[in-house]
Amino acid sequence: MDNTEVKGQGIQSVELGLGILKRISAERRPLTVTEISTICGIPKSKLHKYLTSFTRSGFLKKSRDLKYSLGTELILLGLKASEQLNVQDSTLPYLIKLREDINETVALAIWGENGPFFLRWEESNRAVNLGIKAGSQVSVTESAPGRVFTVYLPKERTQHLFEKEMKDKNTEDREQLISELDLIEIKGFSVTTGTVLPGITAISCPVFDLNGEIAAALTVVTMAEVIDYSEGSECIMKIKKTALEMSQALGYKS
Template identity: 30%
Template sequence: MASDTPGPEASPATPVRQQKVQAAEVGTGILKGLAQLAPSTSLSRLAEHVGMPAAKVHRYLQALIASGFAEQDPATNHYGLGREALLVGLAALGRLDVLKIASPHLQGLRDELNETCFLAVWGNKGPTVVHVEQSIGAVTLVTRVGSVLPLLGSSTGMVFNSYLPGAETAALLHEESAGQGAAFLKDIEQRVAHIRGTGLNQVHGLLMPGVNAVSAPLFATGHVLAGVITVVGAASVFTPRNQATAAERLQQAAQAITERMGGARPLDV
């Protein structure tokens, strides 16, 4: 009688440990399939997605349901991730702290570019600096942890304004644009479109005269903006040529951080 236990077909020559490893690999593949087809999927669609016979996928699903890693909707018979899988996912997401992940990249950028690099996140008062790697050159710009930057008057703030939902920025946007004319608002719209199209923002003397900056967004799962990293320097040394190099390296770092956090820059905005 054939066994209903999930796993590859047993044979006398197949070591038990190898069978268990192969079974774990298959089970992991089915869990990934459930995640990729979330929130729910039919058995036939899941089997086609993972490239396995439906009967084999069904056996694994029964084991995953029994362990709480999958569940079946009795109304539709569709399958989805179970509570245990969600708990594992939440634990993994909790480890993907943007500060922890971004810090080594900022250190590397500072060492390579010899310019001040920092990370900002969205706080209750707006873009807030949470980590700084100060340059060690003759010209040093002091950017302090805890500093709150303008939404429209800083390179970092403009990136937040470009990617955050309007409901989150509305109050600050209204405050900073009050009394400004149509030309100002049109310029903001054009800059937002440029940032969304390129994934970068470069400014010259926007926040302070003689200070140039370039910023890039960081995304977590679901295209959620997790933070913004910025390189800033005095115009006397952070020249357009140096800034172009910094922009390229900054974007590479932002992409690496975003990938590590399971995110992606939205391209349909």
């Protein structure tokens, strides 16, 4: 849809009806006609026609106690729309723009059965061959994206891989890593240097989906000590901003 279509004359009754559906959805509970009238600022006499049409079409359902909630047809539409929010396609423009802005290799990692792997790998114009590419699997505990997933995914999805990698580590190493994971949750990003490849620093930020769950890890890979990755630095702010834009492209509401 282009700007002309967006700015052109629309159908006011349709826009009003969609606004009613959005308000009902936002409440996250069944509502009476009186409650809907109040939150929408629409008289009951006018509101009744919309509720009747939405109920007939399956966009709303009416319970025996005369309360309205989202109907099956509307939920199915939402599911179909969410299926189109493909992580790779939706985030690629932001990935490319970040690479151009900072001239560093950028990548997008997702979680697989055996841990995180890179779905997309975009090299900078001064990239060094790291032997990593799209499809490469990385460590859960030693890579920046792995640590991000460990923090933001449900524990039951990561714990078995976490324990497998940590089984030969001593208590001090385990406690140090747990402290670093706690910091990631506070700061919103992970940094590793030399843990996967000597002399290489990786920075990862979480990318969330429309349900507020982690969908991917935006990762910047660079030579150690080339960029300032301290909290609040320009580079970190750009990475976090890009991760938020990616999340919003996937339907995330901050």
